[in-house]
Amino acid sequence: MTTTTSRATTNLEQMRRIFNPRGVAVVGASTQPGRIGYAVVENLKNGGYAGGVYPINNRAEPGQALLGYPILKGVADITGPVDVAVIAVPAALVPGLVPEIAAKGITGMIVISSGFSETGNVDLQKQLQAAAKQHGVRVMGPNIYGYYYTPQKLCATFCTPYSEQGGVALVSQSGGVGMAILGYSRSKKMGVSAIVGLGNKSDIDEDDLLEYFGQDDNTKVVAIHMEDLKDGRAFLEAAKKVTKHKPVVVLKAGRTSQGARAAASHTAALAGQDRVYDAAFQQAGVIRANTLEELLDWARVLQMLPDPAGEDVVIITGAGGLGVLLSDACEDYGLELMKMPKDLDEAFRKFIPPFGAAGNPVDITGGEPPATYENCIRMAIREPRIHSLVIGYWHTIITPPMVFAELLAKVVREEAANGFTKPVLATLAGDVAVEDASRYLEERGIPAYPYAPEKAVAALGAKYKFWRGSKAG
Amino acid sequence: MTTTTSRATTNLEQMRRIFNPRGVAVVGASTQPGRIGYAVVENLKNGGYAGGVYPINNRAEPGQALLGYPILKGVADITGPVDVAVIAVPAALVPGLVPEIAAKGITGMIVISSGFSETGNVDLQKQLQAAAKQHGVRVMGPNIYGYYYTPQKLCATFCTPYSEQGGVALVSQSGGVGMAILGYSRSKKMGVSAIVGLGNKSDIDEDDLLEYFGQDDNTKVVAIHMEDLKDGRAFLEAAKKVTKHKPVVVLKAGRTSQGARAAASHTAALAGQDRVYDAAFQQAGVIRANTLEELLDWARVLQMLPDPAGEDVVIITGAGGLGVLLSDACEDYGLELMKMPKDLDEAFRKFIPPFGAAGNPVDITGGEPPATYENCIRMAIREPRIHSLVIGYWHTIITPPMVFAELLAKVVREEAANGFTKPVLATLAGDVAVEDASRYLEERGIPAYPYAPEKAVAALGAKYKFWRGSKAG
Numbered sequence: 001m002t003t004t005t006s007r008a009t010t011n012l013e014q015m016r017r018i019f020n021p022r023g024v025a026v027v028g029a030s031t032q033p034g035r036i037g038y039a040v041v042e043n044l045k046n047g048g049y050a051g052g053v054y055p056i057n058n059r060a061e062p063g064q065a066l067l068g069y070p071i072l073k074g075v076a077d078i079t080g081p082v083d084v085a086v087i088a089v090p091a092a093l094v095p096g097l098v099p100e101i102a103a104k105g106i107t108g109m110i111v112i113s114s115g116f117s118e119t120g121n122v123d124l125q126k127q128l129q130a131a132a133k134q135h136g137v138r139v140m141g142p143n144i145y146g147y148y149y150t151p152q153k154l155c156a157t158f159c160t161p162y163s164e165q166g167g168v169a170l171v172s173q174s175g176g177v178g179m180a181i182l183g184y185s186r187s188k189k190m191g192v193s194a195i196v197g198l199g200n201k202s203d204i205d206e207d208d209l210l211e212y213f214g215q216d217d218n219t220k221v222v223a224i225h226m227e228d229l230k231d232g233r234a235f236l237e238a239a240k241k242v243t244k245h246k247p248v249v250v251l252k253a254g255r256t257s258q259g260a261r262a263a264a265s266h267t268a269a270l271a272g273q274d275r276v277y278d279a280a281f282q283q284a285g286v287i288r289a290n291t292l293e294e295l296l297d298w299a300r301v302l303q304m305l306p307d308p309a310g311e312d313v314v315i316i317t318g319a320g321g322l323g324v325l326l327s328d329a330c331e332d333y334g335l336e337l338m339k340m341p342k343d344l345d346e347a348f349r350k351f352i353p354p355f356g357a358a359g360n361p362v363d364i365t366g367g368e369p370p371a372t373y374e375n376c377i378r379m380a381i382r383e384p385r386i387h388s389l390v391i392g393y394w395h396t397i398i399t400p401p402m403v404f405a406e407l408l409a410k411v412v413r414e415e416a417a418n419g420f421t422k423p424v425l426a427t428l429a430g431d432v433a434v435e436d437a438s439r440y441l442e443e444r445g446i447p448a449y450p451y452a453p454e455k456a457v458a459a460l461g462a463k464y465k466f467w468r469g470s471k472a473g
Numbered sequence: 474m475t476t477t478t479s480r481a482t483t484n485l486e487q488m489r490r491i492f493n494p495r496g497v498a499v500v501g502a503s504t505q506p507g508r509i510g511y512a513v514v515e516n517l518k519n520g521g522y523a524g525g526v527y528p529i530n531n532r533a534e535p536g537q538a539l540l541g542y543p544i545l546k547g548v549a550d551i552t553g554p555v556d557v558a559v560i561a562v563p564a565a566l567v568p569g570l571v572p573e574i575a576a577k578g579i580t581g582m583i584v585i586s587s588g589f590s591e592t593g594n595v596d597l598q599k600q601l602q603a604a605a606k607q608h609g610v611r612v613m614g615p616n617i618y619g620y621y622y623t624p625q626k627l628c629a630t631f632c633t634p635y636s637e638q639g640g641v642a643l644v645s646q647s648g649g650v651g652m653a654i655l656g657y658s659r660s661k662k663m664g665v666s667a668i669v670g671l672g673n674k675s676d677i678d679e680d681d682l683l684e685y686f687g688q689d690d691n692t693k694v695v696a697i698h699m700e701d702l703k704d705g706r707a708f709l710e711a712a713k714k715v716t717k718h719k720p721v722v723v724l725k726a727g728r729t730s731q732g733a734r735a736a737a738s739h740t741a742a743l744a745g746q747d748r749v750y751d752a753a754f755q756q757a758g759v760i761r762a763n764t765l766e767e768l769l770d771w772a773r774v775l776q777m778l779p780d781p782a783g784e785d786v787v788i789i790t791g792a793g794g795l796g797v798l799l800s801d802a803c804e805d806y807g808l809e810l811m812k813m814p815k816d817l818d819e820a821f822r823k824f825i826p827p828f829g830a831a832g833n834p835v836d837i838t839g840g841e842p843p844a845t846y847e848n849c850i851r852m853a854i855r856e857p858r859i860h861s862l863v864i865g866y867w868h869t870i871i872t873p874p875m876v877f878a879e880l881l882a883k884v885v886r887e888e889a890a891n892g893f894t895k896p897v898l899a900t901l902a903g904d905v906a907v908e909d910a911s912r913y914l915e916e917r918g919i920p921a922y923p924y925a926p927e928k929a930v931a932a933l934g935a936k937y938k939f940w941r942g943s944k945a946g
Contacts, residue, residue, distance in 0.1 A: 034870060114840075118793075119828030160904055174794020175839055176867040180902035183868070184924040187905050227797055253794065258810050259801030262793075262834050290805075291927040292798060320591075320735075321647020321726065324700055325765060328732030332763075337731050355592030361735050366648055367587075394649040395656070397507060429653035431633055432660050451657040454764040 008107050014138050015212035018108035019149045019194065021083035023052030024156060025075050025106065027097060028088035028113075030057070031066055036112060037088040039158035040146065041066055047148075047155030047163070052080040075104045084108045086146060086156050091115030094142065095127040102135030108204075110156055111142035117200055118143050129202050140204045144197030145175050151193060151218040166191010167220030168299045169213045171206065173198050173253075177225045180292060189443070190300045193219040198226075205230055207238035214242035223249045223299035225292070227263045229277075236284045243285030247302045247466035250286050251295040252277050285469030287462050294458065301447045301459035305423040307467050310387040312338035313460070315361035316376050317392030318368065318399070322429055322453050323361030326392055329454040333461025337361075338386060351375040361392070370399045374407050381415045381422065388423040388464075390456055395430020401437035404428075409444040425460055427453040481580050487611050488685035491581035492622045492667065496525030496555035497629060498548050498579065500570060501562035501586075503530070504539055509585060510561040512631035513619065514539055520621075520628030520636070525553040548577045557581045559619060559629050564588030567615065568600040575608035581677075583629055584614035590673055591616050602675050613677045617670030618648050624666060624691040639664010640693030641772045642686045644679065646671050646726075650698045653765060662916070663773045666692040671699075678703055680711035687715035696722045696772035698765070700736045702750075709757045716758030720775045720939035723759050724768040725750050758942030760935050767931065774920045774932035778896040780940050783860040785811035786933070788834035789849050790865030791841065791872070795902055795926055796834030799865055802927040806934025810834075811859060824848040834865070843872045847880050854888045854895065861896040861936075863929055868903020874910035877901075882917040898933055900926040 008014040024044060030037035037057070044053045045067050053069050056078075060071040072078060075085060075097075085106050087094055091113045101109060109132065116125040125142065132139045140147065146157030155161040159182055168190055172178040178197045185192055193216065198205060206224055213219040222242065229235050239248050254263030255274050281288050289295040313335050317323040330337055340348075340360045348358040351372055357363040362380075364372050373393075380386050393404050412424055426441055426448045428434035434450040441448035449455045481487040497517060503510035510530070517526045518540050526542050529551075533544035545551060548558060548570075558579050560567055564586045574582060582605065589598040598615065605612045613620065619630030623638040632655055641663055645651040651670045658665055666689065669682060679697055686692040695715065702708050712721050727736030728747050754761050762768040786808050790796040803810055813821075813833045821831040824845055830836040835853075837845050846866075853859050866877050885897055899914055900922045901907035907923040914921035922928045 039870075115828075172794070174792055174797075176790070176792020176865065176902045177794040177798070179792075179868045179904065180795075180924045180926075183902070183904045183907055187908065187924075225794070227794065251798075253797040253801060256801045256804035258804040259797050262788075262800035262810075263797045291802075291925070293925045293927070296924070315735075317649070319647055319649020319652075321645070321650040321698070321700065322653075324647075324726040324732050324736045325650070325724075327735035328726060328729045329764075331729035331731045355588075392649065395652045397512075429649045429656070431652065431656040434656055435660065451653045451660075451769070452764070452766045453653075454766070 011208050012211050012215070014107050015208060017083045018138065018140070019212060020152055021051055021154070023054060023078070023080050023082035024049070025054040025056050025078060025082050025085040026088065027056045027075065027085050029055030029066055029071055036158045038066070040086050040088060040156060041069065043155040043157055043161050047161040048153035049155065050153065052082060054078045054082060075100055075106065078104060082106055084110060084156065086110040086112060088112050091121065091124055091142070095124065095131045098131035098135050098137055102137050106137065108138045108140060110140045110144070110146055112144055112146055112158065114143040116142045116202070125200060125202050132203060138204055139202050141197070141199040142202060144199035145178050146197060148195040149193065162186065162192060162195060164189055164191050166193065167218065167303045168192050169194040169196070169219045169222045170299065171196045171198060171209055171223070172225040173201070173227050174225065175199070177292065181296065184296045188300055191303065201230055207231060207234040210235070210238035210242050210248070214238070214246060219246070221247050221249070221299050221302045223295055225251045225253065225295060227253045232280060236280050239284040239286050243466070243469050245470060248286050249289055249295055249298050249302070249462065250281060251289045251292060287465045297455065298459055298462040302463055302466065304445050304447055305463050306421045308387040308423050308464065311336045312386060313388045313390065314338050314380055314386045315390045315392060316364065316380060317361050318364055318366050318373070318394035318396070319392060319429060320357065320363045322392030322394065322427065323363055325453045326390055326427070326457055327361060329457035333458050335457065335461055335464060341385065344383065344385065347379060348376060366394050366396055367398060370403050370407050373399060373404060374411055377408060378411050378415065381411065381420050381424065386422070388460060390460065391424070391426040392453060393426060393428045393430070395428070395434055401428060401430055401433040402440065405437035405440040409441060409446060412446060413444070423460055423463055425456040427456045429453070484681050485684050485688070487580050488681060490556045491611065491613070492685060493625055494524055494556035496527060496551070496553050497522070498527040498529050498551060498555050498558040500529045500548065500558050500560050502528030502539055502544060509631045511539070513559050513561060513629060514542065516628040516630055516634050520634040521626035522628065523626065525555060527551045527555060548573055548579065551577060555579055557583060557629065559583040559585060561585050564594065564597055564615065568597065568604045571601070571604035571608050571610055575610050579610065581611045581613060583617070583619055584612055585617055585619055585631065587616040589615045589675070598673060598675050605676060611677055612675050614670070614672045615675060617672035618651050619670060621668040622666065635659065635665060635668060637662055637664050639666065640691065640776045641665050642667040642692045642695045643772065644669045644671060644682055644696070645698040646674070646700050647698065648672070650765065654769065657769045661773055664776065674703055680704060680707040683708070683711035683715050683721070687711070687719065692719070694720050694722070694772050694775045696768055698724045698726065698768060700726045705753060709753050712757040712759050716939070716942050718943060721759050722762055722768055722771050722775070722935065723754060724762045724765060760938045770928065771932055771935040775936055775939065777918050777920055778936050779894045781860040781896050781937065784809045785859060786861045786863065787811050787853055787859045788863045788865060789837065789853060790834050791837055791839050791846070791867035791869070792865060792902060793830065793836045795865030795867065795900065796836055798926045799863055799900070799930055800834060802930035806931050808930065808934055808937060814858065817856065817858065820852060821849060839867050839869055840871060843876050843880050846872060846877060847884055850881060851884050851888065854884065854893050854897065859895070861933060863933065864897070864899040865926060866899060866901045866903070868901070868907055874901060874903055874906040875913065878910035878913045882914060882919060885919060886917070896933055896936055898929040900929045902926070
């Protein structure tokens with residue numbers, strides 16, 4: 001085993017080095033736009049990565065450059081510090097690269113190349129694993145799109161750069177799912193710390209990443225798409241530690257017998273009994289999503305919402321019908337509608353028409369001006385017995401969507417400055433103007449759902465799952 | 474009881490008259506923009522309604538007009554034929570209007586006014602019901618936003634006009650939900666025949682509407698939001714007849730104990746045991762949605778998809794990971810993945826790389842050019858043993874989103890011209906460009922979901938529920 005003085009020895013040290021590399025080599029760099037070996041170099045540059053970038057191609061001619069970087073014939077020729085090598089050469093050549101990479105002191109190989117066990121070449125993947133283990137190099141992949149780490153402006157991938165910095169670390173086993181993650185995140189302006197493809201998981205898997213993200217101050221929420229767990233025990237141990245202070249959401253694909261069959265043919269994943277996964281996730285405090293949209297929406301909202309101080313949820317709505325749908329969803333997602341105390345009931349009644357309904361949902365009725373929404377929302381945010389607030393807005397001429405959005409954002413901001421914070425989410429029922437109003441709210445940190453009341457409650461339910469687990473832990 | 478020779482005597486005759494009126498009176502018309510009595514007249518005019526419009530205000534001065542229509546002092550002064558009166562006067566005045574309206578031969582009163590049982594004025598509502606019954610006038614409402622019927626360009630509502638003609642009739646009990654329906658429909662360009670508010674349901678309820686929509690050639694799908702059923706037996710009888718040839722989707726709010734409590738305080742609805750509803754819906758062939766988004770999305774897609782010829786569903790995907798999520802969803806929504814016959818398996822293998830997976834899902838793998846998608850999709854559409862097709866697209870440089878969308882739309886169109894039609898849905902995983910590609914597909918009649926594979930399968934599941942019921946009936 002070749003070692004250098006700077007060799008990282010623990011998993012955490014190795015992951016730190018991989019996510020914060022001093023330099024990145026791109027093995028299989030290409031001067032042809034459209035090729036993976038070109039796109040990776042281009043993304044490192046355009047993403048704004050500040051470390052060293054080293055295109056490597058053993059057929060490089062002296063003096064040849066790519067996007068301003070000299071192309072080197074081998075990693076041995078790199079003169080600056082380098083911690084990561086992104087690999088984009090044909091699969092058969094990959095295991096042979098390991099000794100040279102290890103000799104250079106590189107910690108992690110990011111193997112984009114496909115053509116390993118996913119195409120039946122199990123032996124080739126075993127060769128790669130054996131070489132990497134022998135030489136003390138960690139492998140991400142093979143068969144992946146690469147990875148992003150926004151705190152370092154690192155886009156070590158052939159996909160397009162991602163620049164919205166934030167606290168969600170997203171991990172996926174499948175490239176297709178990874179691309180959906182990228183598009184969804186960009187569309188929703190989700191602040192992201194990392195997007196990582198795990199592919200065949202020949203070495204680095206979910207528990208390795210959890211250990212890093214758990215202690216990473218840039219990461220507030222971890223969201224994982226997986227088709228299997230190579231080491232269930234290690235995952236659960238790692239997850240248990242993280243979920244005490246950061247939410248971990250998992251979409252376990254291959255939940256059903258038809259899905260498990262598809263997963264087996266896809267990555268040769270041994271999809272376990274789903275009930276075993278379910279029990280294990282619950283025990284580890286992991287929030288389980290059933291669809292890709294749940295995984296992504298919950299991750300997004302978990303980052304936006306502060307923790308609640310208790311179980312009592314209040315709904316304030318301009319439309320009784322929305323109140324009913326929101327109440328149904330509260331029961332579906334395990335949330336408790338607060339039993340409204342008499343004094344609070346009376347206090348709400350002062351703001352709403354005599355035929356409005358206090359109790360919970362607080363139904364302010366549809367004909368009310370902005371002041372009624374504002375008074376009720378402000379009181380609910382200031383009231384310590386109310387722990388979370390879901391608002392069902394009804395589009396009317398008297399309180400148009402943007403007027404509602406501006407007043408809600410203002411009240412939340414003002415009361416946060418006064419020291420009153422709690423989860424506040426909104427759903428907006430109305431004509432298409434509610435879409436702009438929802439975007440306005442989201443940009444100000446308030447989750448807002450046009451036309452889809454139940455989704456607001458589902459996301460709050462995910463927050464409560466995390467909060468209960470972290471409290472118990 | 475006052476009758477005229479033109480009095481409609483059966484429910485169907487009355488509904489036909491209400492949805493296809495020769496003229497509409499607006500009682501409580503106002504010359505002040507922003508007032509309900511102004512907005513209704515404005516919407517009738519701007520919506521393009523071709524029948525007579527008669528603003529009524531008992532304080533009208535001689536010669537006064539509203540948006541070009543002379544304002545009359547009472548419905549008795551109307552000279553042309555008139556079948557509907559939209560009521561926007563204070564609640565207390567409404568019952569007293571009935572004799573005059575009946576004397577004019579008007580069939581339906583659309584009572585927008587609120588202030589009846591929903592605000593505790595149960596007696597006033599009873600007075601309205603008694604007067605209407607005595608005089609043979611049907612009442613929609615009270616406490617509603619009005620109704621739309623696009624084949625007549627009829628916007629008898631204070632909300633904004635809706636012009637996207639199509640086959641979905643949408644019914645809601647709550648005004649807030651009605652506004653969400655309006656915005657969602659407009660945003661998704663859902664073709665609609667009718668949008669109807671039922672509010673307090675003092676008279677006209679779901680079964681009355683089902684009888685009309687069931688025989689209405691302009692209506693292909695009926696979607697209903699309800700909080701209660703005043704006459705469960707009548708609803709089931711009416712639904713049973715319709716579901717034999719048109720899908721009926723229902724969102725029954727107040728499903729849960731928390732939701733039922735909220736519903737009771739909202740419309741004094743007696744939310745029945747949910748299991749009773751569930752069994753009854755199933756017996757009547759009604760498709761039950763659990764969320765507002767499901768109600769609306771399923772209604773939209775039920776209209777777009779042709780009926781399948783059998784149970785065998787095939788998934789074609791560029792990303793194995795999408796195939797797994799789609800397979801899970803198939804099991805969740807009761808769909809059967811076809812067991813791929815040997816000859817078909819071999820036929821697919823001719824188009825895909827050796828390491829791609831035939832079987833079902835057909836995994837063409839991510840590096841394939843447009844021709845691979847096209848060959849596989851065309852074969853699946855022409856193959857009579859395949860009854861429905863779900864496509865999981867993965868965004869790559871080799872087959873960009875719009876290239877995929879154009880080829881899919883082309884193949885579906887060409888094969889339809891060749892006589893091959895079946896349900897085809899797509900989900901698109903990729904960067905934000907998949908949103909435009911999805912819109913392109915939707916505009917060409919192919920349901921397409923960016924980032925949300927499971928939703929495509931859920932909608933296909935709704936189609937199968939209808940198809941199985943109609944086949945059994």
